[in-house]
Amino acid sequence: MSIIEDLARLLVISTEIDMQRAVLKKSENDRRLVQRQLNDVRDPVSRLPFQISSQIFIQCLPPVPHPRAHNAPILLPPVCNTWTDIALSTPALWAEIVVFSRAEGFKEFWQTWLQRARYHPLSIFLHRPFGDQIQKLELHYLSEAGNDGVIPDFLGGLGPLSHLESLSVFLDSGGNMLFPWTYVHIVEALRRLAPTLVECTLHRLLLNASDPPRHLVLPRLRQLSFGDRRDGEEFGSDDRILKYLSLPNVRTLTLSPRPHITVADLCAFLERSSPPLQELIITDRWPPLRLDTCLRLVPTLTRLELWDPRIDLLEKLFADLAEYPSDFLPALRSLCIPRHSVYEPPWETIYHALSVRRTQVTHFQATQTQSIYSAATNGRSWVPEPRPHLRVAFRELVADGMELNIGTEVLDFLLLD
Structure with missing residues (x-):
């Protein structure tokens, strides 16, 4: 057999292989189509109103929106024609995405994602x-x-x-x-x-x-x-x-x-x-006696939150609140001092300032760090808490409508006898 005949035979075999691959590909596509049609018939989601089915799909989204084949939303469209229509008609499904790199082919993927998000x-x-x-x-x-x-x-x-x-x-x-x-x-x-x-x-x-x-x-x-x-x-x-x-x-x-x-x-x-x-x-913490200079420049301030302030800052802040109710932070409604480590909070000064501002301030929080409490005293502080007469006075502010949180995450001083 000559080389020409061998080449001709090889061409015929290659052509037959290509034809068989095309037939196999068509058969696989037909199988997928039939499977999707069967899924449509058996799928209860297809019988739900669109508003309900789309909300169900949204609830399937993972907490972290990684674009992975086994996660929603990418997982949803291949199931059946109905699911494809629902997923592609729900832009909120495509409203979040996490991307760690520009992998090959990502540009096309990105454009597809943007198209599905549409106006969202x-x-x-x-x-x-x-x-x-x-x-x-x-x-x-x-x-x-x-x-x-x-x-x-x-x-x-x-x-x-x-x-x-x-x-x-x-x-x-x-x-x-x-x-x-x-x-x-x-x-x-x-x-x-x-x-x-x-x-x-x-x-x-x-x-x-x-x-x-x-x-x-x-x-x-x-x-x-x-x-x-x-x-x-x-x-x-x-x-x-x-x-x-x-x-x-x-x-x-x-x-x-x-x-x-x-x-x-x-x-x-x-x-x-x-x-x-x-x-x-x-x-x-910040420089103790200079913060008031900044605060006087923001008369519109309604909420101030100070973490771990120094005792001298607290003393001056509350003294100014009491002395200048119309000039110093006149719009203040909420004052929070979370997790402070002041061992002797100026409760008298704090109460005096709040009583002067009782028609203005609606919320005050002062929470000490848990580390300053002793288990041997059943959770009671070995640091001075508001004395009984001050706790009564603070409760009167609560009765007037002020929201107070004084103590720790597990102990409210105002509930102590």
């Missing part, structure tokens, strides 16, 4: 972010070996971000607690978001020294947090960046659990911004 605002948790439809964004950066000294593109690949309203940045430096970003780098990144950004939270952001950046105004920002001890945050962020910002509409400001900014710089920020600040949270 997206919450996207990214390591390598991009896209324009994003309304809420969480960035998670890891400090990896070999990357020291390299400044990553803080918002690289995101495009114009014309819909972004909420930004959270979480950093994990592997214990080094220092990233190579500079104030200029962060300010310029925020500058891109200035027209739309409403909320911003920065976690574990410690900055290298740099030349002062250009001043930045964020006109729509209403909430800025540098970490939050209420969420278990221990390290906070470098809040000295406030020296380079003006926030004329900020309502809530949470300083770092380990504040870096000075009282003078905070006062300068408040004077420059003149914000209608309503909530101020200071999550660690």
